[in-house]
Amino acid sequence: MHGSHRGRRLLAAALVVLVVLVVISKTAHVRLSITPVEGLLSELAGRWQSVVAWAGKPFVKISQEIARLRTMRDENLMMRDTVLKTPWLEADLQEALKENQRLRDLLRFAETLKYVYIPAEVIGRNPDNWLNTAVINKGLADGVSMNDPVVTSLGLVGRVIKVTRKTATVMLMLDPDSGVGGLVQRSRDAGVVVGVAGGQTVSMKLFPRDPDVKAGDVIVTSGLGSFFPKGLPIGKVVSVSKGEYGLVKVADIQPFVNFDRLEEVLVLKPYEPVTEDF
Amino acid sequence: MRREYLRHFVSSVLGGVLFQTAIAPRIRISGAKPDAIGAVAVALGLLMGPLAGASGGFLGGLCADLVNSRFIGLYAFTRALMGLAGGLATGKVFKENLLMTGAIGFFATMAVELAGGLIVSWNGVGFDVVAFLNVAGIAALCSLVLTPVVFYMIWRAKVRVDSSQSQVIVE
Numbered sequence: 001m002h003g004s005h006r007g008r009r010l011l012a013a014a015l016v017v018l019v020v021l022v023v024i025s026k027t028a029h030v031r032l033s034i035t036p037v038e039g040l041l042s043e044l045a046g047r048w049q050s051v052v053a054w055a056g057k058p059f060v061k062i063s064q065e066i067a068r069l070r071t072m073r074d075e076n077l078m079m080r081d082t083v084l085k086t087p088w089l090e091a092d093l094q095e096a097l098k099e100n101q102r103l104r105d106l107l108r109f110a111e112t113l114k115y116v117y118i119p120a121e122v123i124g125r126n127p128d129n130w131l132n133t134a135v136i137n138k139g140l141a142d143g144v145s146m147n148d149p150v151v152t153s154l155g156l157v158g159r160v161i162k163v164t165r166k167t168a169t170v171m172l173m174l175d176p177d178s179g180v181g182g183l184v185q186r187s188r189d190a191g192v193v194v195g196v197a198g199g200q201t202v203s204m205k206l207f208p209r210d211p212d213v214k215a216g217d218v219i220v221t222s223g224l225g226s227f228f229p230k231g232l233p234i235g236k237v238v239s240v241s242k243g244e245y246g247l248v249k250v251a252d253i254q255p256f257v258n259f260d261r262l263e264e265v266l267v268l269k270p271y272e273p274v275t276e277d278f
Numbered sequence: 279m280r281r282e283y284l285r286h287f288v289s290s291v292l293g294g295v296l297f298q299t300a301i302a303p304r305i306r307i308s309g310a311k312p313d314a315i316g317a318v319a320v321a322l323g324l325l326m327g328p329l330a331g332a333s334g335g336f337l338g339g340l341c342a343d344l345v346n347s348r349f350i351g352l353y354a355f356t357r358a359l360m361g362l363a364g365g366l367a368t369g370k371v372f373k374e375n376l377l378m379t380g381a382i383g384f385f386a387t388m389a390v391e392l393a394g395g396l397i398v399s400w401n402g403v404g405f406d407v408v409a410f411l412n413v414a415g416i417a418a419l420c421s422l423v424l425t426p427v428v429f430y431m432i433w434r435a436k437v438r439v440d441s442s443q444s445q446v447i448v449e
Binding site for chain 2 (some may be wrong): 017020021023024025027037038041045048049052053066079123124125126127128129130131133135161171176177196200260
């Protein structure tokens with residue numbers, strides 16, 4: 001009697017495990033729609049996460065200020081040393097500043113022509129350590145839609161993979177399911193930038209047989225895929241190695257965006273010019 | 279599980295979910311997040327038995343999965359395993375020793391992080407073993423600290439319930 005009871009419990013446990021594993025497999029990759037339960041819970045959690053994000057802001061600001069003061073002190077010492085050694089650098093600096101301003105103006109102009117931005121705040125991250133997603137406080141009601149690219153002023157962040165009325169989930173570039181068409185800015189060699197589970201960097205699998213890529217090269221989006229526009233900065237090459245089976249070269253890339261300190265982002269919307277009927 | 283403990287069970291799981299979905303991701307250490315739901319599951323398992331631990335981990339994990347995860351059930355499944363591990367350890371170790379509680383949290387986190395990594399990999403997602411071991415190790419170290427704290431909080435609440443119950447019996 002006792003044995004059959006135990007057997008039944010074991011059978012029930014095995015059944016539960018089986019069902020869970022099937023559900024995990026079925027939901028493993030990016031889905032086009034979400035279930036109503038997910039939508040409702042995401043909305044509720046979005047509100048709670050917004051409150052926490054708002055309450056935590058002063059603490060984040062203080063820690064950032066401390067970090068910035070440290071960086072500034074180091075930079076200050078280094079720059080003082082450099083300026084003392086080479087006075088002509090000041091003139092160069094002025095030139096660079098002016099050039100920078102001009103390029104900024106140009107970039108701003110180009111950006112206003114190409115895209116519409118939706119500024120958003122990161123209010124949550126995925127609970128586990130296997131994947132990399134973030135929740136933002138803008139959703140369908142604000143014009144965010146599936147697969148919209150997400151950026152910061154430093155570069156590419158990822159793309160929208162789930163949208164509710166008030167929130168959206170962004171699959172970060174670090175996520176193992178993420179694939180971004182990339183380009184070595186210097187040599188124009190193309191490849192695909194992928195994330196890995198548990199990794200804090202991304203890697204680029206290069207298409208050409210003998211690609212021209214070296215440490216320090218800047219990688220930008222190629223615009224060849226259907227999600228990301230061309231020219232968004234991705235990161236800098238840290239090292240280059242032969243990939244699995246030695247068929248392709250793989251470049252390890254340090255993204256420009258610090259994903260641990262992701263706060264404000266921009267959701268890019270393709271610019272649709274108003275056409276007039278004649 | 280006794281009915282008097284149900285309130286503490288629900289509030290512990292809810293607290294774990296709220297912490298894990300909103301606060302834990304903000305205190306990432308080298309890419310790893312502290313695992314509050316796992317800590318709650320282990321503590322519930324140690325204090326209330328394997329069923330309470332596993333169901334607490336499963337419910338909390340499922341809520342976190344539905345809020346913001348792509349693999350629905352993965353976090354729930356692994357945290358249920360953590361609760362089960364805590365529950366199975368309860369008769370075998372001196373759980374009042376907080377260091378022991380931390381050690382159970384450490385090993386349980388390490389084991390389920392790797393189990394989860396294997397499930398992720400099995401579903402066709404890229405898996406960098408070295409990077410992942412690094413993250414799993416840091417997450418396990420976080421559990422070493424977090425689990426005794428959560429255990430102590432739930433244990434205090436449980437003791438209060440027990441003492442109020444015994445007062446009622448005496449009266």
